[in-house]
Amino acid sequence: MPVTRMSRLFGRTLREAPADADSANHQLLLRSGLIVQLAAGVYSFLPPAWRTLRKIEQIVREEMEAAGSQEMRMPAIQPRELWEESGRADSYGPVLFNLKDRRERTMVLAPTHEESVTDLFRKVVQSYRDLPQSVFQMQTKFRDEPRPRGGLVRVREFIMKDAYTFDADDEAFQLNYDAMRQAYYNIYRRCGVPVVAVQADSGAIGGKQSEEFIFLTDIGEDNIILCQDCGYAANQERAEFDRGESTGSDGELTEVATPGITTIEALADFLGIPQQATAKAAFFLVDGEPTFAVVRGDLEVNELKLMNALDARDARPLQPEEVAEAGWVAGYASPIGVDPARVIADLSVVDAGGLVAGANREGMHLHNVTYGRDWSAATVADIATASEGDSCAQCDSNLQMQRGIELGHIFKLGTRYADPMEATFLDADGERKTPIMGCYGIGIERLMAAVVQANHDELGIVWPRSVAPFDIHIVPLGGGDEVAEAVGQVESELSDAGWQVLTDDRDERAGVKFNDADLLGAPLRVTIGSRGLKQGQIELKLRSEPEPSPAPLSGALTAVRAAMDSLAG
């Protein structure tokens, strides 16, 4: 294994991080010279970073294969028709990088591969005898994200490991799914990143159910709802919660004047009642249809839940003039008297009687508004957002909310793609059936960013041994033949033993070399200086430990092996 020399390494370390780096991992990746930005959400990966990415890929590959999946490769350039066939050309539309070939045929740069793998399946698989199947690839994905952010966390070009499974029935599918799930835990553990699996919304990928693997960190962009007691964990976008007891009474419906009171907070203050005793109206355009959503005053409408409840593809809040056009009075809107067909109510307002709601007249509210008696809705569903302090639906403890980064997402696709694309197989009974599909993604660069975020200190990166660009960072100190000779000896001993060695052969001061070693974060630093050599000594320092320890030059290999073995991974 050739030794890498710092003087020859492509890339340089920076003392100060570029100003647009926010998070620790982004700053360290830039300062250590591992990545360089080319455009918003587009990065180059310099040699050390590429080493790490390849190690991560190798871990992923090993775990995928252990789970029974076969590596393959699908094209990144795809005809747009494929996406029309699945019906995702529109829903995925804005994110698709479109391009035209010389014959003016519209192609896309693939953001994911459900379509192409389903196409592949129908061309390759005919019989139940061919099932189950599990395939994966590691390949560049392209997504024209509305907003790249957070360094490597959200980019427009990235490597994804995406796996796909095909099964004859649900039972068989579950086996594939469970194997993948376990593989994911293994991957993150081996990369040194703690994760929690949470229930998630499957979003643009589709399907019935999905789980995300989340690395909990303040720099995360997802809100995760967690129950410490029973272990319930879900993305806020779909987290369930218990709405508690109803507070209102079911007295007679009466009007109350509330001039200038247009917010729930002001209303509760004005009437001296808790916000839970009010009903909140919110207006959305759902698949082009103005929709009146009602939740209890202390809650917020969750647009994703709203869409799911209505089986809709698109939802956005109504503009004030659109609200008026629909005949509703913002600030004083009431579900009473509104066509029930356009009303959707959250569970919280259906169980609770006697709420204060708008009167559909400027400056007026109603007391004791009760569902079923005074109004009704076409749809009653869970459409409210869970947040910190709400009660757990499973065990009644208080839910907590934390930020997190989505490092992986696994989906139970069912027949979401096989149906529209008419992928089928012939079963043992001679009947044509539709395969049950699953898909499973991991963003490789994002995982690297998480590794750094989870493994750093104020001096730099503290790479886990499993994915470090270099195992051992040799720091020669002082000139002279004695040092050069000892360095050469140790270098070859270590690299012959299979370690990946980086030697700082630059004519720099000790401080510069030590600081760069800390920044680059190899698990073990071996210092070879003229001072120590007088006693026949070299010095070993684990990056994860504060203090170095001496070792005899003659026993360098043994000492290094012991030090490396003391590390996890």
Add this chain to the structure above:
RNA sequence: CGGAGCGUGGCGCAGCUUGGUAGCGCACUUGACUGGGGGUCAAGAGGUCGCCGGUUCAAAUCCGGCCGCUCCGACCA
């Protein structure tokens, strides 16, 4: 796409309010001293001040347009 901010040597920044000579720290080159936690001295190299247009005798600075990047929101590995 809505909101906010920033574009001045490789990196971090000042200069802009009040137009006139482009500056500082780090990094870089050469030499000397130095040599175990970002050293000192000396001498250097390096900038169409994001782009286009306007105002002006004169624009980094004022005005307009555009582009790029970052952050906050709607979307996701």
